[in-house]
Amino acid sequence: xxxxxxxxxxxxxxxxxPFLLIDRxxxxxxxxxxxxxxxxxxxxxxxxxxxxxxxxxxxxxVLEAMAQACAILSFKSEDLLPSPNAVYYFVGxxxxxxxxxxxxxxxxxxxxxxxxKLRGMWIFETEARVGxxxxxxxxxxxxxxxxxx
Numbered sequence: 001x002x003x004x005x006x007x008x009x010x011x012x013x014x015x016x017x018p019f020l021l022i023d024r025x026x027x028x029x030x031x032x033x034x035x036x037x038x039x040x041x042x043x044x045x046x047x048x049x050x051x052x053x054x055x056x057x058x059x060x061x062v063l064e065a066m067a068q069a070c071a072i073l074s075f076k077s078e079d080l081l082p083s084p085n086a087v088y089y090f091v092g093x094x095x096x097x098x099x100x101x102x103x104x105x106x107x108x109x110x111x112x113x114x115x116x117k118l119r120g121m122w123i124f125e126t127e128a129r130v131g132x133x134x135x136x137x138x139x140x141x142x143x144x145x146x147x148x149x
Contacts, residue, residue, distance in 0.1 A: 001027045004072070012075045013068055014082040018045045021065035022110070025072060033113045034073040038065045042104035057102035062136045063093065066126040069110040070140055074122050077114075078144070085148040091121070092141035099134045106130045112140070120144060 004012070004025035013020060021038050028034035040057055047055040067090040074088045075081060082088075102108055108128050115123045122142045128135040 002029070002076075003027060009072065011081060012072045014087050015068060019064075020068075021061065022068045022072065025069075026109075028073055028076060030073075030077045031114060031117075033111065034069050034076075036069040036072065036110045038108040038110065040102055040104055040106045040108055044104070047104060055104050057106075057108075059096075059098050059136065062098070062102055062108070062128050063096060063138055063140070064090075065108060066110050066112060066128055066136070066138065067140050067142065070112045070122065070124045070126065070142055073112055073114065073124075074142060074144070080144075086144065086146040088122070088142045089145050090140065091143050094139040094141075096136065096138040098136050100130065102128070102130060102135050108135065115139070 006023060009022050022036050023039050024037050026035045046058055050056060050058050071088040110128050112124045112126045115125050120143050124140045126140050127137045
């Protein structure tokens with residue numbers, strides 16, 4: 001198994017609190033798939049406003065968590081790390097569907113399967129689950145971008 005603890009996750013994502021949405025990678029296979037988790041806590045900064053009487057993780061953040069899992073798989077597949085001058089950008093989304101709310105105390109299991117790589121574009125089939133229930137699905141696209149001096 002190819003696991004990654006939080007220290008390894010931090011090496012492979014440029015995100016930091018409050019926008020780091022991957023706590024651990026359970027397993028991955030380069031150029032194929034990744035399974036990661038996000039532990040959803042009542043202490044998340046978005047819960048006081050979304051919603052005060054019934055806290056729910058915003059759907060866009062569920063999608064972002066899936067995109068971060070995709071980025072880790074991309075970096076691992078290419079044997080790269082993020083740098084001050086290059087990252088994988090989330091560039092597209094198709095067929096996003098939300099099936100169940102994600103609430104404090106949930107453990108979000110994130111799965112991304114590489115569908116194809118085409119001219120620098122990575123296309124993934126993704127799913128977020130809580131237990132056996134699907135919370136969200138989407139096709140996500142990313143690309144590697146170098147920038148700066």
